[in-house]
Amino acid sequence: MDIRFYKYQGTGNDFIMVDGREFSLGDDPISQIKHLCHRKFGIGADGLILLQEKAGYDFEMCYYNADGSQSMCGNGARCAVAFASFLGIITDKTHFLAIDGPHQASISGEWVALEMGDVQKIQPLGEEFFVDTGSPHHIVFVEELQQHDVLGNGKKIRHDVQRYPQGTNVNFVQALAKNHIQVRTFERGVEDETLSCGTGVTACALVYGAQQQQNSIKITTLGGNLEVRFTEDNKGGFKNIVLAGPAKQVFSGNISLTAKVKDLENLEKR
Numbered sequence: 001m002d003i004r005f006y007k008y009q010g011t012g013n014d015f016i017m018v019d020g021r022e023f024s025l026g027d028d029p030i031s032q033i034k035h036l037c038h039r040k041f042g043i044g045a046d047g048l049i050l051l052q053e054k055a056g057y058d059f060e061m062c063y064y065n066a067d068g069s070q071s072m073c074g075n076g077a078r079c080a081v082a083f084a085s086f087l088g089i090i091t092d093k094t095h096f097l098a099i100d101g102p103h104q105a106s107i108s109g110e111w112v113a114l115e116m117g118d119v120q121k122i123q124p125l126g127e128e129f130f131v132d133t134g135s136p137h138h139i140v141f142v143e144e145l146q147q148h149d150v151l152g153n154g155k156k157i158r159h160d161v162q163r164y165p166q167g168t169n170v171n172f173v174q175a176l177a178k179n180h181i182q183v184r185t186f187e188r189g190v191e192d193e194t195l196s197c198g199t200g201v202t203a204c205a206l207v208y209g210a211q212q213q214q215n216s217i218k219i220t221t222l223g224g225n226l227e228v229r230f231t232e233d234n235k236g237g238f239k240n241i242v243l244a245g246p247a248k249q250v251f252s253g254n255i256s257l258t259a260k261v262k263d264l265e266n267l268e269k270r
């Protein structure tokens with residue numbers, strides 16, 4: 001069975017987009033997703049997104065990490081808005097559903113501004129922090145981010161099952177100015193450092209913005225620049241959170257699903 005796919009990237013966080021109105025995952029969805037996202041045996045991506053019809057919304061985005069697990073994906077949502085515009089499902093504004101609830105977004109050219117869900121609180125952990133922005137994020141401030149062992153230190157915290165039975169994403173942050181940070185992220189479900197993480201940079205921007213009394217933060221990531229703006233409520237929470245940045249279609253193609261899943265299973269057995 002062949003499927004048509006579209007490859008998108010949002011500041012280097014890359015996704016396979018499929019029009020879910022024409023396709024549904026088979027009876028072994030996790031293997032299919034692992035195969036499609038595999039960088040050698042498949043198309044290669046950090047995640048896969050199905051756009052589905054949903055009553056009361058322009059569409060529903062179903063996000064899957066490369067390992068088949070599901071969570072909210074900020075960069076993926078921005079790319080889903082760009083894909084919906086490309087398919088002619090929306091024009092310049094949209095109201096859609098994701099795993100963490102409804103979202104509004106607007107698109108102008110390749111620039112997508114996405115309203116994130118409200119955040120109830122920042123949880124301090126000694127010098128570090130935890131924030132849930134639709135996905136779980138542990139945050140560590142460091143001095144020399146370029147030289148930091150993101151993979152080694154990220155893996156350790158991601159797999160700290162005592163503290164995080166469901167796992168967590170791990171963000172390393174360096175302050176560049178009062179309203180500007182650099183962030184590198186080890187992503188749960190990708191099990192690697194990604195070039196950027198939308199829910200991650202949002203979590204970092206809330207922590208840093210609250211410290212610096214700034215409600216608009218620029219974030220530099222390995223994959224490009226993002227912006228986060230927000231307002232603080234008077235209970236230690238945050239609302240009107242907007243994550244904005246580029247979302248681009250890179251290529252499209254067709255791929256047959258059936259035969260190749262076997263390659264991956266054999267590979268994983270080794």
Ligand SMILES: N[C@H](CCC[C@H](N)C(=O)O)C(=O)O
Pocket residue numbers: 013065069070071072073074075076135136169187188189190196197198199200
């Ligand atoms: N890996 C994350 C989901 C994707 C987050 C990231 N790609 C984003 O842009 O928010 C998790 O399992 O919690």
